[in-house]
């Protein structure tokens with residue numbers, strides 16, 4: 001009987017489980033299917049990569065593919081699982097050599113989450129990014145470089161990165177204005193990253209306050225903190241920030257209530273009316 005532990009998704013959850021399984025039962029076959037090229041990466045560092053505090057994509061890897069293989073895990077990058085047949089105990093996999101059926105004894109689906117883009121009209125336009133994974137971080141950062149910079153060399157991660165996206169965004173004129181949809185911690189961290197590049201940042205949040213899980217008291221502190229930095233000179237690590245408007249306060253921090261407190265909740269109206277199709281092009 002074929003009894004491999006099959007994992008779908010090669011990041012934090014999938015590889016933690018695969019490694020644990022190998023530790024507990026070294027003789028068991030463990031197969032991890034990852035549809036992309038990156039594995040064991042740190043999403044949490046991607047805003048800081050865009051900001052420039054993290055220099056290279058490779059710095060965001062916990063384990064290299066070679067180290068994973070050394071653990072006895074059969075890692076298959078570039079393999080997307082398309083279907084599960086629980087009756088047969090198989091998954092259908094699309095790999096570089098075509099489709100095949102992989103039997104499993106136990107199956108873990110660790111495919112993560114993704115940014116919700118529906119029903120935002122125009123979310124697929126050039127210049128609209130979602131922050132998920134190292135390829136999207138690379139594309140965003142490449143977009144910030146002046147076209148004279150070799151973006152592919154500058155982002156690093158040569159062995160795995162989506163070079164087509166990096167080169168395409170690297171050729172585009174960098175933005176002066178950025179709209180961020182969503183004021184959770186990722187949106188706030190990205191606001192900080194873009195502000196550090198001297199961009200005019202507008203953050204749209206549909207709730208009453210930023211970082212909703214934490215409540216209004218924390219949200220006010222979060223909104224105040226970048227406000228204190230708004231006149232600080234932008235960091236310049238040899239990257240092309242000089243063409244942009246520097247130190248300009250963003251709308252996030254300009255908006256305050258009658259007592260001068262930041263009022264991120266006011267962005268709800270802007271979110272509802274500011275994202276009609278085609279507007280995204282104006283961010284470039």
Ligand SMILES: Cc1cc2nc3c(=O)[nH]c(=O)nc-3n(C[C@H](O)[C@H](O)[C@H](O)COP(=O)(O)OP(=O)(O)OC[C@H]3O[C@@H](n4cnc5c(N)ncnc54)[C@H](O)[C@@H]3O)c2cc1C
Pocket residue numbers: 008009010011012013014033034035036038042043044045046047079080081082110111112113131132133186
């Ligand atoms: C910008 C950003 C910042 C974050 N910051 C923090 C932070 O500061 N602190 C914190 O605790 N958490 C943070 N998080 C959340 C954290 O990154 C996630 O909780 C964590 O990555 C979840 O790991 P995961 O393995 O479940 O999913 P993911 O990391 O999403 O990995 C899922 C993997 O599955 C693959 N996959 C998907 N479908 C298939 C398929 N059909 N076949 C094969 N492979 C597939 C994907 O390519 C991906 O590699 C952040 C997330 C983001 C996006």
